[in-house]
Amino acid sequence: MDYSSAALTLYQGAIYMVQSRPYQVERLDWEGRKAFVTTTAADYYTDAIDYTKLKVLDRFDGAMAGGGTCHHGEVHVVRHVSGYKKIKFYSHENIGYGPVNLPDQELHTSAVWWQLTQAALESAFASRQEALDGFLGAAYALHTVALVRVMADGHDLQKSVGSGDAAWFALRDVNGRGRWRSADGASSDPEASVHFNPTLFLYDNFPGGIGLSEPLFQCAALLVREAMGLVEACDCTAGCPACIGPVPGTDDGLATTQRERAATVLALLGA
Numbered sequence: 474m475d476y477s478s479a480a481l482t483l484y485q486g487a488i489y490m491v492q493s494r495p496y497q498v499e500r501l502d503w504e505g506r507k508a509f510v511t512t513t514a515a516d517y518y519t520d521a522i523d524y525t526k527l528k529v530l531d532r533f534d535g536a537m538a539g540g541g542t543c544h545h546g547e548v549h550v551v552r553h554v555s556g557y558k559k560i561k562f563y564s565h566e567n568i569g570y571g572p573v574n575l576p577d578q579e580l581h582t583s584a585v586w587w588q589l590t591q592a593a594l595e596s597a598f599a600s601r602q603e604a605l606d607g608f609l610g611a612a613y614a615l616h617t618v619a620l621v622r623v624m625a626d627g628h629d630l631q632k633s634v635g636s637g638d639a640a641w642f643a644l645r646d647v648n649g650r651g652r653w654r655s656a657d658g659a660s661s662d663p664e665a666s667v668h669f670n671p672t673l674f675l676y677d678n679f680p681g682g683i684g685l686s687e688p689l690f691q692c693a694a695l696l697v698r699e700a701m702g703l704v705e706a707c708d709c710t711a712g713c714p715a716c717i718g719p720v721p722g723t724d725d726g727l728a729t730t731q732r733e734r735a736a737t738v739l740a741l742l743g744a
């Protein structure tokens with residue numbers, strides 16, 4: 474296992490497949506870079522729960538993107554693995570959780586990112602929660618079309634929504650709702666913050682970058698149009714894995730659907 478993948482696949486309790494036989498990780502010696510495993514007959518596999526915080530270090534180039542901006546440059550990424558899900562074979566039921574206690578992974582890499590002003594978001598959305606959902610849905614759609622555009626694997630180019638200065642970040646909970654987290658990972662309320670400056674990142678998941686960001690920046694306007702096309706043409710009602718990502722908890726009591734929120738963000742970036 475390569476070093477950068479170890480935290481996501483070899484944590485204590487992980488089920489790891491070797492030549493189609495499942496092994497369970499009994500202990501991970503992080504310093505010594507050894508995982509101690511035993512064969513297992515478990516009826517589930519594991520999936521790491523992680524989140525990333527990105528901070529912009531340097532802007533190489535920038536342009537207007539509708540009512541917002543698009544940049545590419547250098548970013549600092551911190552990845553934290555907070556735990557893992559146990560997922561049953563065949564039925565894919567979630568049958569439990571386990572904790573992971575490993576040091577954060579850090580890397581410097583290149584990214585392309587989009588931002589909208591607080592004023593634009595306040596006039597387009599009734600609440601910051603809806604704007605956050607919109608950003609997460611737009612990130613999913615932009616990530617999908619960007620992967621096709623540069624012919625990359627989903628692991629090599631990754632997405633993240635946060636503040637741009639690592640003050641906060643957003644992720645989806647099990648129902649697909651956007652959750653706002655402060656820098657230490659604690660849950661918090663988006664309305665409580667003074668500054669609301671969501672940033673949508675697509676970043677190269679390798680130290681130093683692998684050259685995906687600049688070509689993505691060059692066709693940023695096209696990507697936004699393609700993502701909008703993906704979201705608008707989908708046959709679902711509120712959002713699905715083919716457009717804005719899985720959103721099983723569709724009824725959140727708000728006036729708009731997750732899909733409409735994602736379309737609003739893309740419309741603002743493409744106007």
Ligand SMILES: [Zn+2]
Pocket residue numbers: 707708709710712713714715716717
């Ligand atoms: Zn859909």
